[in-house]
Amino acid sequence: MDHLITSIPEFQMSLLLFVALAGYLIAHRINQSAVVGIILAGIAVGPSWLGLVTYTDFVAGLAHLGAVVLLFTIGLEFKLEDISKPWYFLIALLGILVPWGGGFFLAKAFNFDFNASVFIGTALTATSIAITANVLREMGKLQTQAAKAIIGAAVIDDVLALLALSISEGLVSGTLSFSSIVIISLKAGAFLVVGALVGRLVVAKLMERFSCIKLCSKYPESVFIFAMMIAFFYALMAEFAGLSAIIGSFLAGISLAGVKVKQGHIFKEGAEHLQIIFASIFFISLGVILDLHVVTPTLLWFIAALSAVALLTKVFGCGIPARLSGMSFKESLTVGIGMAPRGEVAMIVALLGLNQNLIAQETYVALILMSLLTTIIPPIILRNWVFRR
Amino acid sequence: MDHLITSIPEFQMSLLLFVALAGYLIAHRINQSAVVGIILAGIAVGPSWLGLVTYTDFVAGLAHLGAVVLLFTIGLEFKLEDISKPWYFLIALLGILVPWGGGFFLAKAFNFDFNASVFIGTALTATSIAITANVLREMGKLQTQAAKAIIGAAVIDDVLALLALSISEGLVSGTLSFSSIVIISLKAGAFLVVGALVGRLVVAKLMERFSCIKLCSKYPESVFIFAMMIAFFYALMAEFAGLSAIIGSFLAGISLAGVKVKQGHIFKEGAEHLQIIFASIFFISLGVILDLHVVTPTLLWFIAALSAVALLTKVFGCGIPARLSGMSFKESLTVGIGMAPRGEVAMIVALLGLNQNLIAQETYVALILMSLLTTIIPPIILRNWVFRR
Numbered sequence: 001m002d003h004l005i006t007s008i009p010e011f012q013m014s015l016l017l018f019v020a021l022a023g024y025l026i027a028h029r030i031n032q033s034a035v036v037g038i039i040l041a042g043i044a045v046g047p048s049w050l051g052l053v054t055y056t057d058f059v060a061g062l063a064h065l066g067a068v069v070l071l072f073t074i075g076l077e078f079k080l081e082d083i084s085k086p087w088y089f090l091i092a093l094l095g096i097l098v099p100w101g102g103g104f105f106l107a108k109a110f111n112f113d114f115n116a117s118v119f120i121g122t123a124l125t126a127t128s129i130a131i132t133a134n135v136l137r138e139m140g141k142l143q144t145q146a147a148k149a150i151i152g153a154a155v156i157d158d159v160l161a162l163l164a165l166s167i168s169e170g171l172v173s174g175t176l177s178f179s180s181i182v183i184i185s186l187k188a189g190a191f192l193v194v195g196a197l198v199g200r201l202v203v204a205k206l207m208e209r210f211s212c213i214k215l216c217s218k219y220p221e222s223v224f225i226f227a228m229m230i231a232f233f234y235a236l237m238a239e240f241a242g243l244s245a246i247i248g249s250f251l252a253g254i255s256l257a258g259v260k261v262k263q264g265h266i267f268k269e270g271a272e273h274l275q276i277i278f279a280s281i282f283f284i285s286l287g288v289i290l291d292l293h294v295v296t297p298t299l300l301w302f303i304a305a306l307s308a309v310a311l312l313t314k315v316f317g318c319g320i321p322a323r324l325s326g327m328s329f330k331e332s333l334t335v336g337i338g339m340a341p342r343g344e345v346a347m348i349v350a351l352l353g354l355n356q357n358l359i360a361q362e363t364y365v366a367l368i369l370m371s372l373l374t375t376i377i378p379p380i381i382l383r384n385w386v387f388r389r
Numbered sequence: 390m391d392h393l394i395t396s397i398p399e400f401q402m403s404l405l406l407f408v409a410l411a412g413y414l415i416a417h418r419i420n421q422s423a424v425v426g427i428i429l430a431g432i433a434v435g436p437s438w439l440g441l442v443t444y445t446d447f448v449a450g451l452a453h454l455g456a457v458v459l460l461f462t463i464g465l466e467f468k469l470e471d472i473s474k475p476w477y478f479l480i481a482l483l484g485i486l487v488p489w490g491g492g493f494f495l496a497k498a499f500n501f502d503f504n505a506s507v508f509i510g511t512a513l514t515a516t517s518i519a520i521t522a523n524v525l526r527e528m529g530k531l532q533t534q535a536a537k538a539i540i541g542a543a544v545i546d547d548v549l550a551l552l553a554l555s556i557s558e559g560l561v562s563g564t565l566s567f568s569s570i571v572i573i574s575l576k577a578g579a580f581l582v583v584g585a586l587v588g589r590l591v592v593a594k595l596m597e598r599f600s601c602i603k604l605c606s607k608y609p610e611s612v613f614i615f616a617m618m619i620a621f622f623y624a625l626m627a628e629f630a631g632l633s634a635i636i637g638s639f640l641a642g643i644s645l646a647g648v649k650v651k652q653g654h655i656f657k658e659g660a661e662h663l664q665i666i667f668a669s670i671f672f673i674s675l676g677v678i679l680d681l682h683v684v685t686p687t688l689l690w691f692i693a694a695l696s697a698v699a700l701l702t703k704v705f706g707c708g709i710p711a712r713l714s715g716m717s718f719k720e721s722l723t724v725g726i727g728m729a730p731r732g733e734v735a736m737i738v739a740l741l742g743l744n745q746n747l748i749a750q751e752t753y754v755a756l757i758l759m760s761l762l763t764t765i766i767p768p769i770i771l772r773n774w775v776f777r778r
Contacts, residue, residue, distance in 0.1 A: 009450045010457055010634050014621035017614050024611045028604045061398045061447050068399055215417045221665040222413045225406050228666060232403035245399050270662040276610040277617060277663065 012059060015052065019045050020280035033135045033379040035283055039372070042287020053288050063285035064245070066278030067130055067344070071246040072231040073275045074133045074151070075253020076268060077142055080196055083152030083254075087325035091149060091318045092156035095339050096164055098317030099124040102309045110302055115172045116363060119353040122168040123367045124310050126161040128343020128375065129154035130246060134279070135379040136338070139387055146334035149322060153339060158247050159188045165349060172358060184242060191241035195234060195248070199255025203230055211261035220263045227256055227267035228274070244345065286344060290372055294365045303366045307373040314340040314374075334386050340378045346371040401448060404441060408434050409669035422524045422768040424672055428761070431676020442677050452674035453634070455667030456519055456733070460635040461620040462664045463522045463540070464642020465657060466531055469585055472541030472643075476714035480538060480707045481545035484728050485553055487706030488513040491698045499691055504561045505752060508742040511557040512756045513699050515550040517732020517764065518543035519635060523668070524768040525727070528776055535723040538711060542728060547636050548577045554738060561747060573631060580630035584623060584637070588644025592619055600650035609652045616645055616656035617663070633734065675733060679761055683754045692755045696762040703729040703763075723775050729767045735760040 019041045027037025045052040053059065104121035112120065129151065136147045166184050170176030207230070210216065211223050231252045238248025256267075295303070319336025323329065350367035353359040359367070408430045416426025434441045442448065493510035501509065518540065525536045555573050559565030596619070599605065600612050620641045627637025645656075684692070708725025712718065739756035742748040748756070 008625065008628060008634075009453045010621040010624040010628070010638075013454060013457075014618050014625055017618035017621065020614050021611060021618065024604055024608050024614075028607060034608060058447065058450050061450075064398045065402060068402075215413055218417060219413050219423060222410060224662070224665055225409050225413075225669065229403050229406035229410065232399040232406065235399040236397065236403055239397060239399070249399075269658065270665065273613070273659040273662040274666065276613055276659065280614065 009058065012053075012056070012062075015045075016059070016062075016281050016284055017277070019053065019284050023280070023284070033138055033383055035131055035134050035138070036376050036379050038280055038283040039287045039376060042284035043290060043292070043372075044287070045284075046288035046290060048287075048290060048292035053284070055285065055288050059281070059285060059288070062278060063282040066275070066280070066282035067246050068232065068235045068249040069228075069271060069275045070130055070134065070279040070282065071250040072228075072253040073268075073271045074137065074142075075250040075255075076257045076271065077137075078148070078151065078254050078257060080200065080254050082148045083155065085149075085152060087321065088149055088152035089156055090321045090325070091153040091335065091339070092160055094321050095127065095153060095157055095314055095318040096125045096160045099310060099313035100164060102313035103306070106305060106309045110305075112363070116353075116359050118168045118171055119349070119358050120306070120363065120367065122161075122164050123346045123349040123353070123370075124306075124313065124342070125157075125164045126342055126345035126349060127154045127157045127314070127339050128341045128345050129158070129250070130279075130282070131341040131343050131375050132338040132378065135382060139383065141387065144331075144334075145327060146322075146331040146338065149325075149327070149331075149335050150338040153318065153335070155192070155247055155250065157339070158243055158345075159185070159192065161345065162188055162242050165352075172356075187241050188243050191238060191243060191248075192251070195237065195251045196255070199234075199251060203252075203255050204259045207256060207259050208261055211263055216263060220266055221270075223261060223263040224267040224270040227271065230256065231271070286347075286372065286375065289344075289347060290368055294361070295369065296362070299362055299366055303369050303373075306366055306370045307377075310342065310370050310374045311337075311340050311377065330386065334382065337378045337381050337386065341375040342371040343375050344371075346374075398447065401442075401445070401451075404434075405448070405451075405670050405673055406666070408442065408673050412669070412673070422527055422772055424520055424523050424527070425765050425768050427669055427672040428676045428765060431673035432679060432681070432761075433676070434673075435677035435679060437676075437679060437681035442673070444674060444677050448670070448674060448677070451667060452671040455664070455669070455671035456635050457621065457624045457638040458617075458660060458664045459519055459523065459668040459671065460639040461617075461642040462657075462660045463526065463531075464639040464644075465646045465660065466526075467537070467540065467643050467646060469589065469643050471537045472544065474538075474541060476710065477538055477541035478545055479710040479714070480542040480724065480728070481549055483710050484516065484542060484546055484703055484707040485514045485549045488699060488702035489553060491702035492695070495694060495698045499694070501752070505742075505748050507557045507560055508738070508747050509695070509752065509756065511550075511553050512735045512738040512742070512759075513695075513702065513731070514546075514553045515731055515734035515738060516543045516546045516703070516728050517730045517734050518547070518639070519668075519671070520730040520732050520764050521727040521767065524771060528772065530776065533720075533723075534716060535711075535720040535727065538714075538716070538720075538724050539727040542707065542724070544581070544636055544639065546728070547632055547734075548574070548581065550734065551577055551631050554741075576630050577632050580627060580632060580637075581640070584626065584640045585644070588623075588640060592641070592644050593648045596645060596648050597650060600652055605652060609655055610659075612650060612652040613656040613659040616660065619645065620660070675736075675761065675764065678733075678736060679757055683750070684758065685751070688751055688755055692758045692762075695755055695759045696766075699731065699759050699763045700726075700729050700766065719775065723771065726767045726770050726775065730764040731760040732764050733760075735763075 023038030023041035100121040103124035107117035107120040234248035234252035235245035315336035318339040322335040323332035354364040412427030412430035489510040492513035496506035496509040623637035623641035624634035704725035707728040711724040712721035743753040
């Protein structure tokens with residue numbers, strides 16, 4: 001019976017939205033970003049404490065849609081020119097290499113074998129664009145120089161992290177081949193370039209023409225449906241290219257950002273409204289995915305060291321090139337801290353390592369917790385210290 | 390590989406939204422209601438023809454959410470007083486008894502046994518409030534006397550159809566007991582009365598107070614999340630009471646319709662935007678659920694007769710009491726035709742009968758097709774004849 005109830009979609013929806021509200025309340029009480037509050041609420045209702053929400057396929061699906069819609073709405077606020085500067089490539093590159101090295105040598109110091117160390121290093125490379133972007137938006141800082149650098153570098157980071165993952169897998173399995181690395185980079189790079197070009201030159205024009213046909217004056221909502229279809233289609237294409245789905249929907253958002261259509265407010269507000277409901281579910285899922293019970297006291301030291309390394313390597317790895325590019329100290333610090341959240345990306349890498357028997361269950365737990373801590377701490381630092389007047 | 394792709398949420402979403410757009414285009418071309426166009430598009434991409442969309446759990450879940458959100462937004466446009474008139478009870482009652490009798494005797498005439506005939510009669514009793522309400526809204530006729538009668542009677546109809554179903558199950562299994570019937574009616578009736586009272590006196594006030602707390606001026610979106618939480622919670626409670634989930638969310642919509650909050654436009658527009666995306670998926674799913682391949686030529690006569698009986702028994706069963714209540718001929722005809730769509734409700738009853746081995750596979754197919762035809766034909770009649778100037 002109990003199992004039956006929790007499988008009813010409206011049970012999950014009402015519970016998840018209740019948890020989201022609780023998250024807002026927590027965020028408001030502790031005066032932190034809503035993202036932090038909602039993740040904490042997710043931990044509370046997940047297996048760690050109350051056990052009310054389980055990470056079912058349906059919840060996972062909704063969370064995934066939420067992340068896709070979130071990055072689409074964030075993309076809508078940017079121009080391609082804003083986020084594609086050569087310096088951002090350097091920020092992304094060092095933001096991959098430094099954390100990889102930091103993770104690898106830390107693992108070595110904790111007596112992990114070579115394969116596990118490679119994987120731990122790889123798990124530290126990724127950046128979760130969703131968290132920081134939402135936190136910056138919440139604070140009204142999305143149009144700052146630092147925010148643009150973070151977003152731009154995080155997109156490139158996703159390509160480089162994909163490369164790092166495939167290089168690591170090649171190293172571990174001994175099948176590292178130059179040609180496969182080239183193919184992977186070409187596929188991912190081609191998606192970004194072709195996706196951006198097609199988005200600007202074809203999709204945006206298509207949408208403008210679509211919005212002028214008779215159908216759209218009769219059913220204005222069809223423009224909104226069209227826009228969301230593009231968002232999900234780009235997400236799908238990104239996954240085919242080996243990238244995160246959210247990079248695709250972000251690119252779709254950028255492509256449609258400049259589109260001028262009569263019904264423009266409909267699709268922008270509509271996407272915003274979808275995002276409010278489903279991005280909350282995504283943030284909750286980050287908390288639910290974790291079971292704190294499996295943390296043992298002996299593991300705590302490693303988790304603390306791993307999280308510290310994860311934070312500091314991004315702060316220095318991304319902050320130094322940002323400073324070299326001419327940003328102020330505060331802006332560079334913002335970039336470094338803003339690139340630190342690992343979010344769901346590191347969790348996916350950790351799961352991959354676990355499934356391939358490269359890391360043990362407790363290493364997996366450590367990586368998940370590192371991921372969570374690097375997701376929760378940066379918004380707190382940004383809010384209370386960096387952006388404090 | 391093929392199977393893998395179709396299980397990616399963004400693949401399903403982009404495909405479903407593409408199908409929805411195609412549905413709008415079909416509707417526009419054949420000059421019919423969008424609902425009809427989208428269902429036809431659903432049939433085309435479902436197993437009947439192209440086989441692109443399968444009715445997975447995820448799609449079913451999204452469709453279910455869509456129906457819940459749709460009825461919530463429709464509820465937001467009504468006052469309780471508008472749709473609770475004694476005459477509507479009579480319209481609902483005769484709208485159950487006449488179709489039940491019609492279905493039963495038709496089945497008998499086609500040499501079905503007693504049990505199957507009882508089930509066929511039962512499948513004809515239900516009314517799908519979602520279809521007609523959306524069609525009337527599309528035509529801007531939601532605030533007419535006839536529309537209010539249809540909505541009010543359809544809600545009562547859901548309670549009576551539930552009773553009819555349990556009486557039929559009792560008859561067939563020989564375990565018909567007076568007390569169980571009383572319990573079922575009490576539960577469903579109590580939900581409607583208590584739900585409406587609590588909605589008006591508690592939930593509406595709660596929402597007004599909630600919208601005034603500091604949290605809501607900081608995060609206006611939390612009012613929207615609150616409203617949707619109520620919608621899904623009411624849907625859940627309705628299912629517990631044995632009613633359709635959509636009756637619950639409709640009641641939630643009515644309860645929140647009169648709420649005056651600063652952020653009122655947020656939750657009303659937000660619900661509308663959710664509905665645009667997910668109600669489309671619901672309409673598509675009605676088409677996808679059907680596989681026309683299983684229709685044999687010999688079955689066609691029965692399907693035609695069944696659909697005709699299903700349509701006419703609602704037209705007369707609901708139209709005559711509407712006329713007696715003092716409505717004009719045209720209004721009464723609208724009520725009769727508007728009550729005819731069986732939608733997903735009859736499909737659920739048919740599935741129940743199949744699972745209990747009370748009806749054969751081909752009877753099941755006939756019921757599903759009847760359900761589809763009574764769903765597609767009434768909007769066409771309403772649009773082209775009844776509401777034609």
